[in-house]
Amino acid sequence: MFLEVKGLTKSFDGTQVLKGIDFTLEKGQVLSVIGSSGSGKTTLLRCINSLETADAGEILVGGNKIFDAQDAGAGRGIPREARLSFGLVFQSFHLFPQYTALENITLAPTLRIRTLCRKRRLSRAARDELLQKATEKALELLSKVGLSDKRDFYPCQLSGGQQQRVSIARALALNPDVLCFDEPTSALDPEITGEVLKIIKELAAEDMTMIIVTHEMTFARDVSDKILFMDGGVIAAQGSPEEIFGSHENTRLQTFLTSFYSNQAGAEPV
Amino acid sequence: MTFWQITLELLHGFGLTCLLFVLTLLLALPLGLGLSFCTMSRWKPLRAVSRVFVWIIRGIPLMLFICMIYYLPGLLGNGSGNLFDSLDRYFTQLMGSGHLLYYGSFLAVLIAFVINYACYFSEIFRGGVESISHGQYEAGQVLGMTKGQIFRKVILKQVIKRILPPMSNEVITLVKDTALANVIAIPEIIKRAKDMAATQALVWPLFYTAVFYLIFVGVLTLLFGYAEKRLSYFKA
Structure with missing residues (x-):
C-alpha cells in the first residue's frame, strides 16, 4: 500500500471530530471523500497535511512513517520534509x-x-x-x-x-507524493468549476495520487478509484464508485445521496 | 528682530523637533514590532504583562509621562537631585559651554516618546498582523515554508499595506506631539516662539510656527501617499 492511514482520531475542546479513521490508497489512485458538513472530511484532510495534529494514529507513505501521534505528543513536531509528501489545494485558494x-x-x-x-x-x-x-x-x-x-x-x-x-x-x-484537494470548486461559480475539474481529471489520467474532498458527486463518481463516505467522524462506507453510488446497504449513505440528488434535480453538473 | 532672524531662530528649534521625530521613529518602530509580538504571544503571562503595559502607557497623557520620566528617577533615588538635570550640567561642564546644554533633558523626552509611541505602534502592528487571513499562514505551511519565511516573505508586505493609513495618522500625530518637549524646557520650535513672546512681546512667531509643521506634515502626507501607491498593485 502506498498510503496508509491508521487509527486517526482528533478532538477539538472535548468534541471528537475524527473517531478512528483507517484507509489505504494505491499509488496513482484517486480517492474521493464525501459526506455532509461536519462529518470530519476537512479535519481528516487537515490532519493528513499536518495543519492539525491528530491525537492518535499513524500515516505512512511508501512505507515511511510520515506521522505518528506518539511522536507528535512527545513534542517532536512533524518534520517539514515529511510534510512535503503531501500537497494541499484549499477551497479558497490562499494565493499570496x-x-x-x-x-x-x-x-x-x-x-x-x-x-x-x-x-x-x-x-x-x-x-x-x-x-x-x-x-x-x-x-x-x-x-x-x-x-x-x-x-x-x-x-x-x-x-x-x-x-x-x-x-x-x-x-x-x-x-508531492499525494495531492489533496479541500472542496476545490466550492468557492467557484458553477460555470467555472468545470475548468478546475478538468485539470484534476488530467492529473488523474497522469496517475497522480490524489485525495479529493468534494461535494461534486458526478465528478467523484467519474474520477475516483475509491470513495470514502464519512459520517459523524467515522468512515461509514467505502468502496469503488460503483459500490457507493450503486445500491449500498448503508442507510446513512442512501439518505445522503438521495437528499443530494433531490437538491441537484435538473442541474446535473459536468 | 527681523523676519529672517526670527525664521532662523525658529528653524533652529525646528531642527530639534525633527531630530526628536526621527529618533523616536527609528527606535519606536522596531520596539513596537517586538512589543506587538509580546501582546500576541501564545504564552499567557507575557501577553498579559505586555497588554497591561500598553494599557498603562496609552492611558497616561504624554505630557505627564514626560514629566514622570524626567522627575521620577530623582525622586525615587537617594534625593541627590534630578538625574537628567545632572546630565545637563555634566555635559555643559564637559563641553565648556557658556549656556546650559539640554542633552540630559532631551534624553528624558526621547525615552518618554519612544516608550509612548512603541505602544501605539504595537497596537497598529497587532491589528495588521491579526487581520491577515489564517489561510496565508496555512498555505505557507503546506508548502514547507518555515514560520520565519512565512512572516517575512508572505505576511509582512500585506501587513505593511494594511497599516499604512493608521501609521500615517500616528506619525503625523508624532510630529505635533514633539511640541510637548517644551514642558521640560527643551528649546524646540514652540519653546523658542514662546520665549520670544515672553521676552520681546512678539506674539506672531508663535502662530508662524504652524507653517513649519504644515510643511513637514505635507511632505509626510506625500510620502505616505507614494508608499500606498507603490503597494496598490495587489489586493490584500
Missing part, C-alpha cells in the same frame, strides 16, 4: 496576493533551494542553475493548467477558476 502567478509557484521551491545551497555550501553557479530549473518547471506547470499567458498577473487580476488553477500548479511544484 503580492506575488504574480509565476512567483506564487516558484516562491516555496526558491526558498527551499536557497536554504539547501546555504546548508551544503553549494556554489552560486550551482544555485542559479537550480533556481533556473525551478522557474522552468513552474512555467511548465503554468502551461499545464492553461495559464501561460497569465504568468505575470497578480491573483487579484485572475478569475476564481484561474486562481484555483494557479494554486494547483503551486502545490504540484513541490512534487
Whole structure:
C-alpha cells in the first residue's frame, strides 16, 4: 500500500471530530471523500497535511512513517520534509496576493533551494542553475493548467477558476507524493468549476495520487478509484464508485445521496 | 528682530523637533514590532504583562509621562537631585559651554516618546498582523515554508499595506506631539516662539510656527501617499 492511514482520531475542546479513521490508497489512485458538513472530511484532510495534529494514529507513505501521534505528543513536531509528501489545494485558494502567478509557484521551491545551497555550501553557479530549473518547471506547470499567458498577473487580476488553477500548479511544484484537494470548486461559480475539474481529471489520467474532498458527486463518481463516505467522524462506507453510488446497504449513505440528488434535480453538473 | 532672524531662530528649534521625530521613529518602530509580538504571544503571562503595559502607557497623557520620566528617577533615588538635570550640567561642564546644554533633558523626552509611541505602534502592528487571513499562514505551511519565511516573505508586505493609513495618522500625530518637549524646557520650535513672546512681546512667531509643521506634515502626507501607491498593485 502506498498510503496508509491508521487509527486517526482528533478532538477539538472535548468534541471528537475524527473517531478512528483507517484507509489505504494505491499509488496513482484517486480517492474521493464525501459526506455532509461536519462529518470530519476537512479535519481528516487537515490532519493528513499536518495543519492539525491528530491525537492518535499513524500515516505512512511508501512505507515511511510520515506521522505518528506518539511522536507528535512527545513534542517532536512533524518534520517539514515529511510534510512535503503531501500537497494541499484549499477551497479558497490562499494565493499570496503580492506575488504574480509565476512567483506564487516558484516562491516555496526558491526558498527551499536557497536554504539547501546555504546548508551544503553549494556554489552560486550551482544555485542559479537550480533556481533556473525551478522557474522552468513552474512555467511548465503554468502551461499545464492553461495559464501561460497569465504568468505575470497578480491573483487579484485572475478569475476564481484561474486562481484555483494557479494554486494547483503551486502545490504540484513541490512534487508531492499525494495531492489533496479541500472542496476545490466550492468557492467557484458553477460555470467555472468545470475548468478546475478538468485539470484534476488530467492529473488523474497522469496517475497522480490524489485525495479529493468534494461535494461534486458526478465528478467523484467519474474520477475516483475509491470513495470514502464519512459520517459523524467515522468512515461509514467505502468502496469503488460503483459500490457507493450503486445500491449500498448503508442507510446513512442512501439518505445522503438521495437528499443530494433531490437538491441537484435538473442541474446535473459536468 | 527681523523676519529672517526670527525664521532662523525658529528653524533652529525646528531642527530639534525633527531630530526628536526621527529618533523616536527609528527606535519606536522596531520596539513596537517586538512589543506587538509580546501582546500576541501564545504564552499567557507575557501577553498579559505586555497588554497591561500598553494599557498603562496609552492611558497616561504624554505630557505627564514626560514629566514622570524626567522627575521620577530623582525622586525615587537617594534625593541627590534630578538625574537628567545632572546630565545637563555634566555635559555643559564637559563641553565648556557658556549656556546650559539640554542633552540630559532631551534624553528624558526621547525615552518618554519612544516608550509612548512603541505602544501605539504595537497596537497598529497587532491589528495588521491579526487581520491577515489564517489561510496565508496555512498555505505557507503546506508548502514547507518555515514560520520565519512565512512572516517575512508572505505576511509582512500585506501587513505593511494594511497599516499604512493608521501609521500615517500616528506619525503625523508624532510630529505635533514633539511640541510637548517644551514642558521640560527643551528649546524646540514652540519653546523658542514662546520665549520670544515672553521676552520681546512678539506674539506672531508663535502662530508662524504652524507653517513649519504644515510643511513637514505635507511632505509626510506625500510620502505616505507614494508608499500606498507603490503597494496598490495587489489586493490584500
